Amino acid sequence: MSMTRRHFILLTAAAATAWESILAGTPETSPNYNAYDHWWGMLINIEECIGCGSCVRACQQENKVPDGYFRTWVERYHVADWTVESPAVDSPDGGKNGFPELKDPNGKNFFVPKLCNHCANSPCTQVCPVGATFDSPDGVVLIDSKYCLGCRYCIQACPYGCRFLNPDTHTAEKCTLCYHRITKGLTTACCENCPTGARQLVDFKNPRDPVHEFLKTHSVQVLKPYMATKAKVYYYGLDGSVR
Amino acid sequence: MKDLKDAGHLLRLAAVFVAVFLIFLLARGSFVPKSFGRYGHFRGDALAEIASRPIAYAGHQACENCHGDVVEVKSQGKHKGVNCESCHGPQAAHADDPASVQPAKLDTTSLCPRCHTANAAKPKNFPQVSPEDHSGGQPCDTCHKPHSPAIEQAEAKP
């Protein structure tokens, strides 16, 4: 079942309304933000992603991500016929500048944006020896770069490959779900810049967030569910070939 | 006790260990960051530090406060769901001080193909063209107005 244009417009309109209400409730300054009132995640619609790489570029601009490393990236999958277990995948420079045309377009092709899944049961915070990476009360997995030793155990423990070592600070780094934005009522840089609305920030604790209606009417998946990480990035339209 | 006398060296050793342990406890008291443990096993101040990082993208709400006319045009067309900074780049500096920071003029020849270049992996119903075939190298805004890209009249320039 694909999302019709009507649904999409409704979703965008609903999201806009939701944002109005969030903005009205939480003025610019962070001190009025109560972390315990929020539980953040993301909803990604594979059928809407056009692989333009705007999210990757936007994230890099917003968060000063060093070249060659990625807090978010886009993968392209090519599944030829029934060979679901062996797709051809590419992600040239993380998809930052889009993708070249496929040599063999026959079969099923689609894009998968990826980022930190902000797992509620995250293996990365479990292994941090000092508590430099942690789960915030509002469900965002963050890194205290003033405390991180750079031992890289968290990078090894992440099943999704979303972490890296920042070559300038020599500490671990990853997507922060634009914590500095969402605590001020803004959306993440990647969601703000996604031209098709394929990426949507969601706040599960907000009863008026459109994600609740969406989850009631659509099938969603998470990446690597068998890892039992309680990932909070939900994908709609995720194919079985996605790694 | 006689045994205690002969175990004196062990007591000295134990004393050294205890002394070192006490020094460790003292050091721990002064070196552990004060906000550590406030919300969980991490430095509590980190939350505020991370939350106060500088913002580069103002968010479409900020644009809409001043550029209502453009929003009106955009909301009627196909780019209704495309946020301003998606094309115009990060404009938080402009939103904070509109007079002194001006957004750069965009070059549609390189901007539009980023989304609209045809690719077999893009959704079939997404408008996509081969730029050379479609416009022969002419800038996209020769025919398309970016804020409302649909071309109404049939006699638009080729």
Place this chain on the structure above:
Amino acid sequence: MHVPVEGFMYPNEVELQWSVLIVLYPFITGLVAGAFILASLERVFRVEAVKPTYRLALLTALAFLIVAPLPLQLHLGRPERSFEMYLTPHRSSAMAMFGFVYLWYLMGVLVVEIWLEYRRDIVEWAQSRTGVSRWLYKALTLGSYNVSERALQIDDRVGWIITIIGIPSAFLLHGYVGFIFGSVKANPWWSTPLMPVVFLFSAMVSGIAVVMLLYMLTCRLRRRPIDMRCVDTIAMYLFYTFLIDFTLEMVDLIHRIYEADESFRSLDFMVHTKLYFSQIMLQIGLGTITPLVLLAITQLMWLPETVRKFVYSVAGVLTMVGIFAMRWNVVIGGQLFSKSFLGYTTYKMGFVTREGLLPAIILSLLPFVILYVLVRVLPPWEEAAPLQSAAAESELAQGSV
């Protein structure tokens, strides 16, 4: 630095995170644990035959233990923050336990045991030596010169208890390293409950081998006869421990091949291509099967002494190579394949970089330098004279004492 990638890897996976220094660390702590277990054979299990190596084994363990944190410090992105592991250890992290297990083993087990073993000699040297060394020994006495019969009995008893505690402590010191890898569910090459056990047994193998080699070498250097009963016994323990280690690794391998889960194809390909030399040829062929066969021959048939010494030396060296290769294959191998199981990367090891080959070589040689100093300060042998001050030595030379 462009790293060649075959197939597809998640963009952040291309660069390896844990370098050759992280290969060296378990190798070194393995030697510590193994040397200590060998020492405990005599102390606790009353294997008289290996007594000549008792003190040497303890000093070897200490020399390697002193060097053990250095590869970790060099590897850390922020080594100046490493003390945080003592301030705010995260109890769910096996790595956080390192600081405490290390400190406990160093101070609570090894240093105490060595001190108790050498105390009588230390007291004697504190009274007989002159110059700077006199002050060193005086400091080591902690101010107590009691070497009465009863005091020494107490030392012996306490030392025995420490060794008893030391055995599980040695298991913990190296077992937790295996757990650090074995508990990472994200990495199928590492994630197995067998990992701590395999690490531990390979540690014992390498530790026994290194003490055997050092004993034979130091006898040679001191021009003393090698106690063949001792070396034969050590070789026997080495053989049987190695058999268990090999069995465990084969069980893991056969299990993987049989179950052939999602990761198997990717890992199998990696072993046959990228890890062919280090795993098939070095670790299994040259480093496990060959020494096992050599040792088996010495166990099954009688060979003249010179032949046995040669065979033990060769087997010992090959064993060390094999166990190092095993650490390499686990650490580096675990990072060469993509967690998408669709691609592979390459390990680019620098030479004169912070985590390159040169620091690794230096850190491998450093324990022997430290051991040399320890052997001078606390000689494991009766006939060797302990540390003399330079002045006293020149006086002796001039014959004017």
